[in-house]
Amino acid sequence: MKFFIDTANLEQIKEAQALGILDGVTTNPSLMAKEGISGNDNVMNHYKTICEIVDGDVSAEVIATDYQGMIEEGEYLASLHPQIVVKIPMIKDGIKAIKYFSSKGIKTNCTLVFSSGQALLAAKAGATYVSPFIGRLDDISTEGMRLIEDIRLIYDNYAYDTQILAASVRHTMHIIQCAEVGADVMTGPLSAILGLLKHPLTDNGLAQFLADHAKVNS
Ligand code: E4P
Numbered sequence: 001m002k003f004f005i006d007t008a009n010l011e012q013i014k015e016a017q018a019l020g021i022l023d024g025v026t027t028n029p030s031l032m033a034k035e036g037i038s039g040n041d042n043v044m045n046h047y048k049t050i051c052e053i054v055d056g057d058v059s060a061e062v063i064a065t066d067y068q069g070m071i072e073e074g075e076y077l078a079s080l081h082p083q084i085v086v087k088i089p090m091i092k093d094g095i096k097a098i099k100y101f102s103s104k105g106i107k108t109n110c111t112l113v114f115s116s117g118q119a120l121l122a123a124k125a126g127a128t129y130v131s132p133f134i135g136r137l138d139d140i141s142t143e144g145m146r147l148i149e150d151i152r153l154i155y156d157n158y159a160y161d162t163q164i165l166a167a168s169v170r171h172t173m174h175i176i177q178c179a180e181v182g183a184d185v186m187t188g189p190l191s192a193i194l195g196l197l198k199h200p201l202t203d204n205g206l207a208q209f210l211a212d213h214a215k216v217n218s
Contacts, residue, residue, distance in 0.1 A: 001179045002056070004187035006167065008035045008046065012190040013053050019193075024056035026131070026167065026187040028087070028111070029063065044080055051081040059109045059129075061087035062097075070097040078106045085109050085128060090118045095125045102126025109165060116150040123160040129185065134178075135168035144168070145177050152182045172196055 002023035008031040062073040074086035085107040109129040110122035122130040134144030166178040169188030172195030178186040
């Protein structure tokens with residue numbers, strides 16, 4: 001499973017990259033706003049900076065919601081850097097735009113996906129990635145992980161190439177469950193990724209090893 005980090009924070013992206021396990025980055029307009037990145041030039045420069053930090057795909061979301069606007073914005077975003085993936089919302093014009101970009105060989109990430117029917121449409125349009133939002137489904141008392149399982153089944157039935165990018169991952173257990181049900185990619189916060197490192201028996205065991213070593217080597 002690929003690991004993407006879901007942030008526009010450069011320090012966190014650098015920390016995940018330095019760990020050597022990072023495969024890409026996802027951003028969205030809310031994450032850009034959280035970092036105080038505003039104005040077209042600043043936003044575009046921020047995407048380029050992220051691409052220079054990481055080796056993998058970097059999702060950059062269009063703001064337009066009409067077909068022509070999404071095409072113009074997406075083509076511009078794609079021209080910024082070869083690692084840019086154009087993130088398109090799951091709406092009718094979005095599906096048309098995904099089909100267009102797919103025919104041009106431009107990578108897309110279909111975002112704001114909350115049902116397997118939406119994921120089926122995204123795959124048929126040729127999306128590179130589909131982003132089902134697990135955490136937001138959990139927030140409304142629906143089992144987000146079940147959606148990943150349902151999409152996995154549908155995509156495997158027809159050998160669709162679209163990769164399931166489990167998004168809105170909120171905590172470490174989400175990452176483990178994504179791997180169990182066969183998500184191709186998960187995108188989550190740095191805290192959830194670092195949570196995978198933790199186990200009290202590892203900490204206790206290491207402390208004991210070091211203490212025993214010190215006893216006979218001091
Ligand atoms: C997906 O790419 C989105 O950026 C993101 O995962 C949304 O997560 P949230 O529900 O925690 O805002």
